[in-house]
Amino acid sequence: MSKTMNRIYCTFSKAVGFLPPVPRNLLISLLFLCIAYVVSSILLGHTGAENNSALVFVLAVVFISFLTDGYAYGIAASLVGGFCINYYFMFPYRAFSLSYAGYPVAMVSMVLISSVVCALTSRVKLQAMEAIKREQNTKDLYELNARLNEEKNAIQLEADREAIRGNILRAVSHDLRTPLTAISGAATVLLAADEVKNSEKNLSLVQDIKSDADSLIAMVENLLSITKIRDGTMPLNKQEEMLEEVAGDALLTIRRRFPSYHISLDLSEDILYLPMEPMLIKQVMVNLLENAIRHSGDHDHIRLHLFRQDDWAVVEVRDRGKGISPEVRQAVQSGRPLSARLSDDSSRGMGIGLSVCQSIIKAHNGFFAAGNDPEGGAVFRFGLPMEETNDE
Incomplete structure (x- = not known):
């Protein structure tokens, strides 16, 4: 039943969703009251004096309460429905009368029953809307949590990669620094030797060796500095x-x-x-x-x-x-x-x-x-x- 009511609610929402709330609620109320009047008129034509117009109008009030906002439209529809039943579908027809025995009780009972049904329907609709909202919120929270977990895992993976790269750089830099320093020192000693000074070719080669060794030492120091600064160990x-x-x-x-x-x-x-x-x-x-x-x-x-x-x-x-x-x-x-x-x-x-x-x-x-x-x-x-x- 709830699925059927939700399907009807979605259908009407799409059909009249372009209207502002007040005109939309009035249109829905008028539509179902007219349907109830037509159905009751058909039943009266087939059954004579006995008809189920009160039940038809109560059903119309149920739909109005479900498809409109708040309680006002359902209660108003119950009052209008009670008047229509008395005026159109109870003897004397097309005349409002409370003089016959049982008419006042029947009309008051119909209005009260319709109002109670209206209140219950509105409450059920409100609970259904809250349940849908909670379900959507839960879905959004689940998706957000999944995205956060993915981002957390990606950040952790990147951090692990950075840590591995930093450890490799530090290890390689430490291993390179000692032989490079030895090469630079040896080149400095060779530059002071007479054999090297007297040969332009040898002097140029040794100078290039010292220059490149010093450049590599500076690069190693830079690598050590940048890894220590970025991982916070310096x-x-x-x-x-x-x-x-x-x-x-x-x-x-x-x-x-x-x-x-x-x-x-x-x-x-x-x-x-x-x-x-x-x-x-x-x-x-x-x-x-x-x-x-x-x-x-x-x-x-x-x-x-x-x-x-x-x-x-x-x-x-x-x-x-x-x-x-x-x-x-x-x-x-x-x-x-x-x-x-x-x-x-x-x-x-x-x-x-x-x-x-x-x-x-x-x-x-x-x-x-x-x-x-x-x-x-x-x-x-x-x-x-x-x-x-x-x-x-």
């Missing part, structure tokens, strides 16, 4: 330091490794004294200067500039070389990690070096940007807060 031990001293140490390191390159240092008039992890900030400066040396093609115009901008201590590395590609610039601006593939010379690890810079500056709650100078060359800039800020 806590920041910030302390108040002068940025000028850190820049001086970075410049000395670069000049020892690349003595033939001219790099200028421009200092701010203000003393830039701020909280930082000095070794990591030095690594950022060294990476940016090394990228400028290796990728710009500029030997004489590389500049390291320190200045204050509002509440930021800003470090800027400029060159007059060929600039950076739009892909690298967009990757830096969006904050996503760079891959070595983005470098024109991927063996030198430009992408890894910039990713390390991004991670270190992000850990310091700073900003990192890159672009091209309109007059030519690339500009890399990062800023550190002058005062300590808490991570959100």
Whole structure:
């Protein structure tokens, strides 16, 4: 029975769903009262004085109560139905009369029965609607829980993969660092030997060996740093330091490794004294200067500039070389990690070096940007807060 009533409810809802609530409820009430009148008239024509018009109108009130909103329309229909039965289908026909014995009781009983049926039907409809709503809510919660579980599993799987990759990188980096340091040290010793100095070919080969070994050592250090920062195993031990001293140490390191390159240092008039992890900030400066040396093609115009901008201590590395590609610039601006593939010379690890810079500056709650100078060359800039800020 409930399925039949629900089917009827859905059919009428689709048929008159375009109407506003009040006109729709009035139309449904009028329609079923007219149907009850027609059916009672047919029954009266076939049965004479005896008919079941009261039952027909009660059935109409049931449908009206089920298909309309609230109690008002069903109760109003029961009152109208009681009047119609008395007026059209009880003797004297087409006249309203309560003078005959039993008429008042019959009419009042019919109205009361219709009202009770109306109330019960409305309550059943309300319970059915609440049950449907609870079922839909349960379905939505189940689907949401399933999606959350899928996302959780995907995140966990990605985290496990990242952990495995980080462990592999750390293991490989540690294993590579010792022989690379030995190679660089041996090349340094050979460069001091007279046999090597007296042969331009041997000198060039040993210099290349030392340069490549130093580059690989720097790449290994970058890999170790980026894996430790990203998995949280390298806590920041910030302390108040002068940025000028850190820049001086970075410049000395670069000049020892690349003595033939001219790099200028421009200092701010203000003393830039701020909280930082000095070794990591030095690594950022060294990476940016090394990228400028290796990728710009500029030997004489590389500049390291320190200045204050509002509440930021800003470090800027400029060159007059060929600039950076739009892909690298967009990757830096969006904050996503760079891959070595983005470098024109991927063996030198430009992408890894910039990713390390991004991670270190992000850990310091700073900003990192890159672009091209309109007059030519690339500009890399990062800023550190002058005062300590808490991570959100």
